[in-house]
């Protein structure tokens with residue numbers, strides 16, 4: 001695996017090193033020792049999948065509040081998505097900055113989003129499926145979100161979403177200095 005830093009402190013693109021032969025491809029996608037060596041979460045008690053029918057589906061920007069903030073390792077297992085990490089940590093050197101990576105099921109790359117950052121994505125084609133490894137179990141009462149189009153962040157989405165949940169469309173504008 002190769003870990004590449006991004007514009008958000010602690011957020012890394014994780015590329016796999018493919019072992020190809022006449023049967024196909026084998027690649028390691030996670031290793032607790034390597035992740036710990038890079039000071040990334042190395043224990044993931046919960047995994048999720050997200051299946052998205054149509055190009056232009058936007059989910060986000062979501063995070064889990066204290067006392068159980070979650071780090072996430074996210075990958076596309078089918079299709080391509082514009083995946084975004086947004087720094088909501090007031091003490092961070094990259095507070096309110098965002099970083100994006102195109103996650104591609106063919107490239108098998110992943111995005112590590114540290115706790116305290118919001119996460120969201122926009123699908124770039126029909127029939128995209130994502131796999132999440134979560135460093136905390138889900139606690140509904142701690143689920144939070146900020147607007148994907150909040151001018152406070154200026155996330156440069158490649159195009160406007162076509163499908164978005166009522167919840168995400170109704171998220172409030174962000175108030176500086178807070179993790180709501």
Ligand SMILES: Cc1cn([C@H]2C[C@H](O)[C@@H](COP(=O)(O)OP(=O)(O)O[C@H]3O[C@H](C)C(=O)[C@H](O)[C@H]3O)O2)c(=O)[nH]c1=O
Pocket residue numbers: 048050059060062119120121132138165
């Ligand atoms: C995350 C989660 C959700 N749920 C329930 C709550 C809702 O009834 C339903 C869908 O949840 P939600 O609308 O939050 O799902 P998404 O909009 O796809 O949000 C997800 O995608 C964005 C981009 C993320 O980064 C979040 O990790 C994740 O919340 O599943 C659970 O039961 N367990 C869980 O771990």
